[in-house]
Amino acid sequence: MRGDGTTPPQIPGPPAEGDGAAAVAAAGGLHNYQLRLHAEYGPVVRFPLPGADVAVSVADPVLLEATAKIDKRPERLFEFLAPLQESGNLQTLPAGEHGPWRRVLLSVLAGRPSHEAHFARLSALATELAGQWAERAAQGAVALQKDLSALSLRMICEYALGSGLESPESAGRVVSAFEEVLTAYLTRADTPDAERERRARAEEALAYLRASVDRVLAAHRERGAAERADRSDLIAALAAAGESTARIRDTVLMTMLAAHHTTGVAISWTLYLLARHPEAAERVTGELDRVLGDRPAPGYGDLKKLTYLDMVLRETMRLYPPGPYGAREATEDLMLGEYRVPAGTTIFYPFWAVHLNPDHWPDPHVFDPERFTPEASAGRPRLAYIPFGLGPRSCEGAALAMVEAQLVLAVLLKRFRFELAPGQTVTPVERFVLWAADDIHMNLTPREP
Numbered sequence: 094m095r096g097d098g099t100t101p102p103q104i105p106g107p108p109a110e111g112d113g114a115a116a117v118a119a120a121g122g123l124h125n126y127q128l129r130l131h132a133e134y135g136p137v138v139r140f141p142l143p144g145a146d147v148a149v150s151v152a153d154p155v156l157l158e159a160t161a162k163i164d165k166r167p168e169r170l171f172e173f174l175a176p177l178q179e180s181g182n183l184q185t186l187p188a189g190e191h192g193p194w195r196r197v198l199l200s201v202l203a204g205r206p207s208h209e210a211h212f213a214r215l216s217a218l219a220t221e222l223a224g225q226w227a228e229r230a231a232q233g234a235v236a237l238q239k240d241l242s243a244l245s246l247r248m249i250c251e252y253a254l255g256s257g258l259e260s261p262e263s264a265g266r267v268v269s270a271f272e273e274v275l276t277a278y279l280t281r282a283d284t285p286d287a288e289r290e291r292r293a294r295a296e297e298a299l300a301y302l303r304a305s306v307d308r309v310l311a312a313h314r315e316r317g318a319a320e321r322a323d324r325s326d327l328i329a330a331l332a333a334a335g336e337s338t339a340r341i342r343d344t345v346l347m348t349m350l351a352a353h354h355t356t357g358v359a360i361s362w363t364l365y366l367l368a369r370h371p372e373a374a375e376r377v378t379g380e381l382d383r384v385l386g387d388r389p390a391p392g393y394g395d396l397k398k399l400t401y402l403d404m405v406l407r408e409t410m411r412l413y414p415p416g417p418y419g420a421r422e423a424t425e426d427l428m429l430g431e432y433r434v435p436a437g438t439t440i441f442y443p444f445w446a447v448h449l450n451p452d453h454w455p456d457p458h459v460f461d462p463e464r465f466t467p468e469a470s471a472g473r474p475r476l477a478y479i480p481f482g483l484g485p486r487s488c489e490g491a492a493l494a495m496v497e498a499q500l501v502l503a504v505l506l507k508r509f510r511f512e513l514a515p516g517q518t519v520t521p522v523e524r525f526v527l528w529a530a531d532d533i534h535m536n537l538t539p540r541e542p
């Protein structure tokens with residue numbers, strides 16, 4: 094009941110038909126479905142979400158504030174990740190366990206000293222890819238998502254396991270084992286025999302990954318307390334905080350999973366939008382030439398001077414958020430404007446639809462990096478732009494992702510001019526992250542002799 098004695102109105106939404114999968118498919122995917130629902134029913138919509146019975150979607154950044162402290166994700170929606178973890182599903186850990194774990198991750202992943210400590214190695218990896226592309230460019234187009242996701246995986250592997258791996262070859266083996274695990278866990282084989290083989294391969298690769306983390310951890314323990322306190326080292330920080338060996342193994346795997354396709358597609362979509370907006374591309378390269386001069390790669394301190402590149406990256410993640418959705422479970426009754434949402438309700442976060450809300454983003458489908466000048470940003474509600482989610486379950490890797498993406502973009506755009514290979518159709522699809530269905534193929538020409 095409201096204070097004035099009237100009952101809060103029912104949250105509007107479509108009639109429930111089945112588990113909602115057919116309606117999503119008919120709309121051409123969850124994002125289109127969300128856009129349609131919010132256009133028809135307003136900023137708060139009740140709808141049948143496959144895997145969650147009924148969920149409430151919130152596309153208004155001011156109303157989202159009422160949910161921003163929730164520290165719980167709905168278990169059913171994330172249980173597909175459980176088989177990858179030994180110490181409990183990290184995506185749905187109870188708040189009391191999640192809080193201390195998050196603080197350790199942030200102390201390493203969000204810390205400037207840690208970014209600086211790893212920067213030279215990350216830069217070397219980006220430069221290595223640029224070198225490979227320079228050799229390959231003459232033979233035809235390069236596939237951005239494939240190569241940039243692989244680069245992001247190498248980078249996070251370096252960050253999480255880094256100096257602990259004996260050799261670059263073992264880093265390569267960790268990367269390929271991880272890819273094996275992912276392919277095997279997130280796809281299904283056609284026949285029972287192929288399915289058994291797929292499972293066996295996945296388990297072998299997973300065992301190899303876990304053993305690699307164990308080796309790195311054992312080496313840390315041998316080296317003693319001084320190094321264990323190193324604030325730039327994820328495994329050392331987790332061990333120093335008293336996390337169990339199984340939890341450390343799970344964290345490394347989960348970090349690799351959360352970090353690589355997301356960062357890879359963020360960079361790919363940015364290059365795609367720049368290829369479609371040559372005037373913005375020219376402004377970026379002008380800025381790079383001014384800040385870097387003849388140097389092929391930025392130093393860590395240069396990144397904050399690349400302000401236009403930063404605006405372009407942010408605008409890209411508004412139009413193509415790599416992680417387009419999130420979810421929470423209400424832990425107590427809450428009010429979303431005039432609607433009452435009971436405890437236990439699944440709250441769906443349509444990050445992508447929030448980024449296209451015309452009340453806060455005029456001409457929302459137009460690419461315009463100027464939206465991210467300090468003046469333009471100042472007038473906008475805090476949660477109008479949420480590519481890394483919100484609240485106590487938001488992305489712990491956000492700061493690192495920005496550093497990696499800016500670094501890679503700077504190295505590639507300083508070196509090459511990018512042109513979309515003719516004859517392709519670039520179609521966004523929601524598959525765990527926001528992909529281009531058939532990758533994005535680009536012809537490269539060197540900018541400098």
Ligand code: HEM
Pocket residue numbers: 183184195202249347348351352353355356359414415416417418419420480481482483484485486487488489490491493494495498
């Ligand atoms: C452009 C790149 C990235 C994007 C767009 C992105 C986006 C996201 C989003 C939307 C979430 C869910 C947030 C929520 O539910 O509110 C998330 C979670 C997470 N991300 Fe990222 N991410 C990126 C890169 C990274 C990197 C580089 C790392 C690690 C080094 C990382 C680690 C994580 C972790 C551990 C979580 C789970 C958070 C939790 O449950 O506490 N992400 N990310």
